[in-house]
Amino acid sequence: MIPLVEESKDLFENTGVYESCYFGCGRTTKFWHWRTNQPICKECAKTHKVSEVKKSHPKYKPKTKKEYMSV
Numbered sequence: 001m002i003p004l005v006e007e008s009k010d011l012f013e014n015t016g017v018y019e020s021c022y023f024g025c026g027r028t029t030k031f032w033h034w035r036t037n038q039p040i041c042k043e044c045a046k047t048h049k050v051s052e053v054k055k056s057h058p059k060y061k062p063k064t065k066k067e068y069m070s071v
């Protein structure tokens with residue numbers, strides 16, 4: 001189970017697109033894993049582990065959840 005956060009409504013309205021799921025299942029999603037900054041759909045989140053998700057950028061530094069929520 002991968003914990004997901006939902007794309008904020010404001011951000012979604014700005015970008016207007018769902019991202020394709022990281023696991024290539026063909027679904028698009030407005031949920032993502034904040035620690036790796038990867039979009040992941042809810043179905044794949046159930047069957048995959050965090051250890052399977054690579055960071056979107058090697059130097060990507062995850063924010064703490066608190067920092068993320070305050071943005």
Ligand SMILES: [Zn+2]
Pocket residue numbers: 021022023024025026027040041042043044045
């Ligand atoms: Zn998926």
